[in-house]
Amino acid sequence: MKLFSFWRSLATYRVRIALNLKGLVPEEVIDVNLMKGQQREDAFRKVNPMMAIPALIDGEGPALFESLAIIEYIDEVHPHPPLLPLDPKARARVRGLAQIVAADSHPLIVPRVREYLAHEFKIDEAGILKWAQHWHRTALTALEAHLQDDSTGRYCQGDQITVADICLATQAAGAGFFKIDLAAFPTVKRIVDTCMQNDAFARAHPLKQPGAPASV
Amino acid sequence: MKLFSFWRSLATYRVRIALNLKGLVPEEVIDVNLMKGQQREDAFRKVNPMMAIPALIDGEGPALFESLAIIEYIDEVHPHPPLLPLDPKARARVRGLAQIVAADSHPLIVPRVREYLAHEFKIDEAGILKWAQHWHRTALTALEAHLQDDSTGRYCQGDQITVADICLATQAAGAGFFKIDLAAFPTVKRIVDTCMQNDAFARAHPLKQPGAPASV
Numbered sequence: 001m002k003l004f005s006f007w008r009s010l011a012t013y014r015v016r017i018a019l020n021l022k023g024l025v026p027e028e029v030i031d032v033n034l035m036k037g038q039q040r041e042d043a044f045r046k047v048n049p050m051m052a053i054p055a056l057i058d059g060e061g062p063a064l065f066e067s068l069a070i071i072e073y074i075d076e077v078h079p080h081p082p083l084l085p086l087d088p089k090a091r092a093r094v095r096g097l098a099q100i101v102a103a104d105s106h107p108l109i110v111p112r113v114r115e116y117l118a119h120e121f122k123i124d125e126a127g128i129l130k131w132a133q134h135w136h137r138t139a140l141t142a143l144e145a146h147l148q149d150d151s152t153g154r155y156c157q158g159d160q161i162t163v164a165d166i167c168l169a170t171q172a173a174g175a176g177f178f179k180i181d182l183a184a185f186p187t188v189k190r191i192v193d194t195c196m197q198n199d200a201f202a203r204a205h206p207l208k209q210p211g212a213p214a215s216v
Numbered sequence: 217m218k219l220f221s222f223w224r225s226l227a228t229y230r231v232r233i234a235l236n237l238k239g240l241v242p243e244e245v246i247d248v249n250l251m252k253g254q255q256r257e258d259a260f261r262k263v264n265p266m267m268a269i270p271a272l273i274d275g276e277g278p279a280l281f282e283s284l285a286i287i288e289y290i291d292e293v294h295p296h297p298p299l300l301p302l303d304p305k306a307r308a309r310v311r312g313l314a315q316i317v318a319a320d321s322h323p324l325i326v327p328r329v330r331e332y333l334a335h336e337f338k339i340d341e342a343g344i345l346k347w348a349q350h351w352h353r354t355a356l357t358a359l360e361a362h363l364q365d366d367s368t369g370r371y372c373q374g375d376q377i378t379v380a381d382i383c384l385a386t387q388a389a390g391a392g393f394f395k396i397d398l399a400a401f402p403t404v405k406r407i408v409d410t411c412m413q414n415d416a417f418a419r420a421h422p423l424k425q426p427g428a429p430a431s432v
Contacts, residue, residue, distance in 0.1 A: 049361030
């Protein structure tokens with residue numbers, strides 16, 4: 001497997017956790033520096049026309065794209081340990097929680113969006129930080145409310161690690177980047193703290209990747 | 217089944233198509249008027265804390281949320297006709313294409329985001345239209361590039377209708393709302409035109425729903 005990655009990418013963090021949970025190690029990790037705009041260079045545009053990471057090439061290819069699609073692929077090809085529960089409604093809840101992160105929140109704060117706000121709308125850094133915090137908090141508020149229900153256990157869905165926990169951990173890392181205190185979201189915080197005791201989560205963290213600063 | 221819906225919601229349009237393809241008819245369709253902010257009222261916030269539609273209650277509940285999670289649920293519980301191919305890489309491609317729409321593009325143009333741009337950043341209508349067109353076109357450009365590969369057939373993935381086609385049709389409807397000509401995206405247009413000949417797609421269209429205007 002070849003993984004196209006960047007230390008700060010929260011979507012790639014999700015895929016790294018899934019690979020670690022499955023005990024899979026990519027033979028090659030290719031750095032795509034989002035801060036230098038390498039995702040827009042021709043070489044990478046051929047890999048993923050959306051100019052976003054992660055992308056994953058498994059064997060002959062072609063490149064797989066979109067973090068949740070990649071994670072479900074990994075889960076289908078390497079089913080143990082499973083990243084989704086068996087019951088259809090529980091699967092829908094897990095996928096829904098994951099999508100609150102990966103669809104409703106994260107796409108609003110990726111570099112291309114922050115760059116558009118700065119260049120086209122002339123929003124200053126403080127305004128962009130407020131924007132990022134707003135969408136992060138909107139999702140965290142919804143997640144905290146969902147996690148009050150009886151399906152929640154040690155993890156988002158009972159006592160099994162699922163793709164919802166993977167997404168929750170990356171949302172928490174994003175909260176750190178954008179200076180949001182998780183204290184207002186105690187169930188989110190409890191589950192993320194539990195996840196981060198697991199080495200598969202801890203060593204996938206953005207700040208543990210090559211090229212990352214000591215803190216943000 | 218109870219479907220929480222609004223005529224203009226592209227995410228609900230996706231679920232309507234899936235239900236139609238499976239021959240399922242919800243006993244109740246509950247209107248949540250996004251233009252009047254009904255998604256933020258207490259009654260609906262209890263159904264979906266993210267304050268977004270669609271939501272679907274099947275039997276005892278609880279409410280399922282996030283369009284792609286709902287569609288995969290429908291597909292798992294009612295497997296015929298399937299909305300995903302069998303091969304894992306093909307499934308990943310289909311889910312990836314669907315997520316370009318449902319994660320990378322659509323979340324940027326939903327009412328709550330347009331309202332934030334208008335109220336917090338004082339962006340005028342022309343600016344918001346340009347924003348919506350930009351993210352629509354970014355996704356359409358990536359989709360058109362992906363659809364050049366050999367996996368594409370009559371539909372996005374071979375000759376079988378999948379969740380990628382469902383998402384493509386809703387992206388095309390959004391392009392209509394935001395005055396984007398699909399002529400620049402000929403493969404997208406060809407596949408959407410094919411889909412729209414199918415009654416399951418055609419009668420799910422936003423402009424065919426109760427409360428919709430004759431055109432936008």
